[in-house]
Amino acid sequence: MMLQGSHRRWFALSLCLLLFAAGCSSLLFVPDRTLIRTPENLGLGYHNVVINTDDHVRLHGWLLEGQHPVKGTIVFLHGNAQNISYHISAVSWLPEKHYNVFLYDYRGYGLSEGKPTVKNSIDDFKIAVKTVLQILPEEQRKLIIFGQSLGGALAIAQTARFKNEFPIYALVVDSAFSGFRRIAREKLKIPALTRPFSTLLAKLITDKPDILKQIALVHPVPTLFIHGTGDTIISYKHSELLYHSARQPKQLWLTPGAKHIGSLAKNNMRQRLLDYMDNALTIAPPAKTQHGGKPAIRLSGSRFTGPP
Secondary structure, eight states, rough: OOHHHHHHHHHHHHHHHHHHEEEEHHHEEEEOOOOOOOOOGTTEEEEEEEOOOOOEEEEEEEEEEEOOOOOOEEEEESSSOHHHHGGGGTTSSSSTTTTTEEEEEOOTTTTTSSSOHHHHHHHHHHHHHHHHHHHHHHHGGGGGEEEETTTHHHHHHHHHHHHTSSSSEEEESSSSSHHHHHHHHHHHHHSTTTTGGGHHHHHOOOOOOOHHHHHHHHHTEEEEEEETTTOOOOOOHHHHHHHHHHHHSEEEEEEEETTTOOOGGGGGHHHHHHHHHHTTTTTSSSSSSSSSSOOOOOOTTTTEEOOO
């Protein structure tokens, strides 16, 4: 028997809810287990870093060695798809410019165990950073947090939460969205099947933490927003929202015509970013603890290794 009128609409809604509820995490997290390259393939010196979380999940990352003298260390948070072996190209140019780069995979990505959620992706930042601070000599512990796309939203929440625990000198947010539910609603408006129910379905996505509220809490860490006006994946309007919600000191760089996370493909933008970071390192961070001594929590089992 054919469904008529409102029955068809309710059937479509029910189907959308079932399908979406089953895979709503995949809207935010699209992990890939296969590593397509290592830093060695790019001629970079590095260490493998193994991080053991408090709930006994093992995460994997790389610490790229900056050329001496090293100015500081960039903690890089990648986007929602693939893994660090794909995203390393976004930061592989920085070691030559005298910056270490620490990049690691969220749970379920690359060699990292477990299943990713917004909560554990934010929580794991603490143990990951504490692990790498144990590795670094004291003079290289000046941290700059750099997040792209999903990683930008996570970096905002992480910096707001841990700014008083770690020596964070600046936050760089590239092509990020301004809210988990907000970006879900935008994406759900694209397929014809989910468009009529986009607002309702988006409510199945967590809206915690509220990124617009979190960005206001990042103060007084200097914050830079970067976004291409040609971004069709996440509109630059999101960065404008973030910028207006942030407190000083803050900057917004809109790159005419640049695509998603494409602003730093140009050498002039890279130099501009280097100048920004170099200047940020001259200003004392808000952190109360510079981690010159023992870490605040136990790190049993956390370790790093050399290239395999």
